[in-house]
Amino acid sequence: MLLFLCSITLLLINLPISLPAQNLLPNGGFETHAPLDCITCPMTEQKFAAVIPHWKTANGGYPFLCDCKLQTQAAASNVGICDFSKVKPHSGCNMMEMEYTPSCLDQNHENRGVPSYLATRLTAPLELGSVYEFSLWLYILPPFPGDEEYTRFIGFNLYPDVIRNPAGKMLEGGTFTIDTVIIGQWYQVKWLVRPVCRLQYVLFGLFYGEDRPPVNLNGFHNRYYLDDVSIRKLTETTREDVIVPYCKYTPAEKDDSPPEIAGSACFFTPGDSTLSESARSSLDSFAQRARVNTSAIFMVSGRTDNIGTDHQALAQARIKSTLDYLESVHKLPRFRFFAWPVGIDIPLAENNTEAGRALNRSVLIQQMDGPVYLMVYRYLLQAVFEGQTAEAFRLMNIWLHLAPDKQKMMALMDPRLSPLHSDARWNAQVLKKVQACYQKLPQPALAFMLDSLGLEDQKCRTLDRYLENLHTYMATLDSVDRRWDVHFSCADEKVTEREDSFRMQFLTGKIGFNWPKISDVGNRPAKAAFWLISHTTDTALIAQYLPLIKRRCEEGEAAWIHYATLYDRLAVFRGRPQRYGTQYRPSTKETGKMELFPLEDPARLLEWRKALGIE
Secondary structure: EEEOOOOOOOOOOOOEEEOOOOOOOOOOOOOOOOOOOOOOOOOOHHHHHHHHOOOOOOOOEEEEEEEEEHHHHHHHHHHOOOOOOOOOOOOEEEEEEEEEEEEEEEOOOEEEEEOOEEEEEEEEEEEOOEEEEEEEEEOOOOOOOHHHHHHHHHEEEEEEOOOOOOOOOEEEEEEEEEEEEOOOOOOEEEEEEEEEEEEEEEEEEEEEOOOOOOOOOOOOOOOEEEEEEEEEEOOOEOHHEEEEEEOOOOOOOOOOOOOOOOOEEEEOOOOOHHHOHHHHHHHHHHHHHHHHOOOOEEEEEEEOOOOOOOOHHHHHHHHHHHHHHHHHHHHHOOOHHHEEEEEOOOOOOOOOOOHHHHHHEEEEEEOOOOOHHHHHHHHHHHHHHHHHHHHHHHHHHHHHHOHHHHHHHHHHHHHHHHHOOOHHHHHHHHHHHHHHOOOOOOOOHHHHHHHHHHHHHOOOOOOHHHHHHOOEEEEEHOOOHHHHHHOOOOOOHHHHHHHHHHHHHHHHHHHHHOOOOOOHHOHHHHHHHHHHHHHOOOOOHHHHHHHHHHHHHOOOOOOOHHHHOOOOOOOOOOOOOEOOOEEEEEOOOOOOOOOEOOOOOHHHHHHHHHHHHOO
8 A cells, every 4th residue: 555645734534523413515425316327428517417416527527426336337348437346435335436637638728637526515505604524535546657746636625606617627726635645545534614705615626726736648547536525514623723714715926936047257357348258258158048037137246446446437337348248149138137336345355466356357147036027117217217208118018018917007106107197108008008907807997996096095005115116126226316216295184084085985986885896806906995995984884885895705705804804993983892803002001002992802802803714
């Protein structure tokens, strides 16, 4: 028997818990089904649901119902499906065979690696704040060589409602996948889940998170079996540390950092900025590495020895000759390089020997951390500062192509770009491309409006720091140049209150007696609606929207922390104690410190927060 062990975090066997009898998964042992035409016959989604009550597929590879009464038929097929000579049902006469085929393409021919999926609607939605045990019995046949890693992607995922998968591709998940892989025997896997939104649909199969299972062109069918699956509500548990608060899977941000790339060094004769033959050879070698990794950016630092004067100008000239060569000969764009004319300020060696001075007569190219679009934005701002409008729009178009969609709206708010606003290209090119980023959402116009309002709301709060992070910043050089700083003309408190009120009135006029869904407008635009209402003191308005926000949270379409914050804020405004501990005030005991407003019931604070998944 082959055993793979990983760190066990979600595999919960023999926990000290009490269980009621009811299983929220109907037909969890697959014992009830209509007659099978053929044990190895693939069934369409519609026929599968008709033959196996309560269960359906999700348009991936086919699951097969293995009925022990048809063992002879399965053996005669000689195709390996429902191979009872290798595995018998864990209990009863039936089990479900699942598979993963690394060579298969989805129906759009875009993604390789297709699993089978098994889905059902629960007999009742999971109750918010309660704890449920998810349990299944699993049998994994030995994977084909090279496919062993696929096993750790086996698991399930939960959804507010039916999930469709028209292309038959592998679905994102990764929260509830197995931690322990045992080959060649039945074993039980368990998870504890505390739902924080209304969940009533479950899918079993393979799910990818930050990484994916292996793919290949060998065409092998890797098979595993499920039996006795169950979801039960717990009345008590002593294992709070392993309970997973869950609403829906949120993909982690990918790290797009390029691999480490070796730099280059160019050395110069005294007082000169002309590239030598050896310097050009060094740059030729570097250019080959830089062209392969187009997302990498570099620091180019120029130095001089201590002989003569005007060291900064000579250092800048050496940098220019280096970058001119890389751009003209190797077509490496200048916006991938941060120029730093060091001069004599930070020497590489002592200047009291000729060997030291020779080292200091140099240009060093070293890789920097950060994506290339940050450097492009820096060059864009430089072009604006220098009045180079055509170059600024050229760089803006490059930046709009490279930058994440969530940053593009911020450029519209950046006061440093205001000289470009009067140019016809601003609306025709920039604004149009930013608006196009929202077209993939179901309600693009509403999403654009909410995002705009939200960032306007943050202008005198936090937006300046986000805008200053749109570009590569070098404190040594930039801290003395105030042009890099973002400044908004923030009015006094009463004017700010009027502006907040105006934005809130505009919002209510657009959304009416409703609340935007994350799936309709995206995360930040949905959060913008919360920002606006959180800055109003109109208790009637907060009370009007609070139950709507709660309903969206139950659907997984809003964040519970937003509901908790507004619930507490309304209570504080009305002179009552808060429930969730989100509201603070200046301390009455220590100057400069903050303290919680009075709590409704301090003993139940953690219980109430856990119920919403805001621990």
